[in-house]
Amino acid sequence: MSKSCASGILAALAYAGFSADHAYADGPFNFSPFSSSSSAASTPQQTASEPAKPPAQPSAAEPTRVRNDNPRTTSAGFDPEALERGVKALREITSSSHAKKVVKFGFFSFSILFVSLVAVERLKLEENWGCGFIRIYGILLVFEVIKKQEESRQQELTAKAAEFKAMQAQAEAEKQRVVYDEQKKLAQQQAQIKSQMARYEDELARKRMQAENEHQRARNQELVKMQEESAMRQEAARRATEEQIQAQRRQTEREKAEIERETIRVRALAEAEEEPMKPSLQRMLTEEC
Template sequence: MFGGNKKKNESLSSMMTPENAGSNRGGGSVTGFDPEGLERAAKAARELDASRNAKSAIELIKTQEATKQHEAAAKRAEYDAYTQQMRQTNIEKEAEEARKTLDAQTQHERYRAEYADELERKRQVDMLNAQKYMQEEQLKKQEEMVARQEAMRRKTAEYEAELRTKTELAKTRAEAEGRIRQERENHDLILEKVKLEAIEKRDTVLKAIEDGGKMIGEGLSSYLDDTEKLRNTALLLTAAAAGIYTTKTGAGIAGRFIEARLGKPSLVRETSRLSSSAFVKSPITSFKRFFGVGTSPQEAMKGIVLEEGLESQLRKVAVSTAHTKKNRAPFRHLLLHGPPGTGKTMFARSLAQNSGLDFAVFTGGDIAPLGRDAVTELHKLFDWAKTSRKGLLLFVDEADAFLQSRETNRISEDQRNALNAFLFRTGTESNEFMMVYASNQPSQFDEAVMDRIDEMVEFGLPEAHERRKMIAMYIEKYLINPPGKWAKKVTTVDIGDEEIERVVAETEGFSGRAISKLAIAWQAAAYGTDGAILDQETFFKTVEHHKNSMSQKDEWIKHAHERAEMLTTDR
């Protein structure tokens, strides 16, 4: 009862006060045990048992004890829950640590695998390098062996040639010495033989002269005595001389006539005027060209892509030129100016073909090399132009190289004379020929040349719309349906409208000729493959390469102009 009752313990504890303990200590007990306290406790117990509330106190104590046991059980449950939570936390930490350990092991294994792979690759590279080195060494040894063999063969050939040379020299020397020895031994006989042959020949010649003199003398005497023979001879010689002179003069006149009518002057680089050989090679085509079959001024712009306003202007020029020819009115002279490759020459050729005129081309750069002969050649050119039955369109390409202003000191006296001759032949209106000039720098023209120009047309670089039409036209011409019976068509891969639009944007600043060359570059790139295939990557790489090439050319041209300006300034 004492062991389970906390209140009794507290009562006992209150009985064991310090004063009691001190009195106990003062009683002088040897063992330190206080029997009085025990007695008091027993007395308190008896009093408690005798109390009428003892049972209630005991129940209260039991209730308190049960409550405390429940609290202790709750605390133990709470402790168990906390312990379980701590165990769960430890398990999660252990799982996390295990996962980290596994990740570390995996990372380590990957590093080991990568390192092993790297080592293997290095080993393979080293092996390949070693094999390459061995092959190079073997090739070098083979080359050295071949070089030694070639050197030995060369030495052998030289030695054999030297032996042959020595043998031939010895043989020749021996033969010469033998002939000399033989001639020395037979000198007297040879001399005697030569003397006899000379005497016999002299007698023969003298006898022939004597007989010939007799025959000539007798014939001349008989001819001079015959008056009729003398008269006939004189008439025959006179007729022969007259015939030779007449034939020579007639041949010269006929030659000049044929040259003026059919011969092409040396200045003309290209012409559409027909020749006999052209009729023999392609009679049907020549017949059509001769009679102008299938030509129309409306077709002058066929195959030429230009800005809409410029195209309309040139179409009017073509129609006007055709009507001028039909009405035999004087032709108007035309100047085509603009950057290179913008279609000036193409239009001039198409204008001549579709207006019914003949076509001839010469360049301004051909005049200066002729020197003093330039004037004569120019007169021949214009005389030849006047013989055209249909009228001649004379196209002067790079005209600024020839028609420069006479006020400058850069032209020679021969060029000045040639320019004066040209101005003389083009000074008046003509219904026999039409002049078309093409130039990149028309500002250099002589003032008199500018006065002879009736209409000027500027050719600019194509805009996006024109470039789009040009690219489509040249892709059709060079890739899809290339010219030539046996030309292979190009197969395009992943090249559509979007790619074409990108090329249109990237080719800003390109001339028509540059776009044509770009299409030819695409064709060449496709023909570099087995199946003539042009894929998207090659398509754009070719454009980029073409742009870089054009940039480099423009840079060179810029430097050339700067050097020319510096030279002009120094002068």
């Protein structure tokens, strides 16, 4: 498909390059810059086999053509519109989407095609062959410029692709570095959190043990205090009991002494009462005996 597109574009280009009017001369024309085996061989055969025909008389309707002795330097033998059309066609080719296909078709294929076109065109060019050669050579140069531009564009695209790959590799490396840094930071944070949790658990265990020790100490102190208070109460009770016993003993001793004194008093009274009655009692006892 690319070859058909290129052929169509070349046909349009050739039509644009060779559709200009040319100035003709009377004598035959030999195109020395480009030699073709088929065309060069056919021309002598035609001249040898066919007799020389007299030049055709110009008709009255056709205007008299002016011979151009300097086709390369004067404006009479050079038609710039053809070259402008060729350049315009080349610009359309380069701006179209088939420019790469046309360049890929090959510069030498274009050269062969244009040489063939020159071989056909030289039958028409007569003395104005220089203008056609200039147009063809200019078109070839334009195609060479297009090829160079395409090569430079391909090199630029390759350089951009390499740069893009390098940037992509750098971005990937940067991404990997960022991921590694994030993972490293995360690992450090996890280790820090784990260390903080271990310290917090140790602190909690230490505080819990300290609280238990304080509670045990307070309980022990409370038990000691309770024991001391119990001992004090027991001692107070013992003292109170002992004092009570002593008081009862003293009371008993006092009562006993009182009883003894009372007994002695009563005995003394009884003896005192019995003393006057003693002779009578003895007399009564004796009487009874």
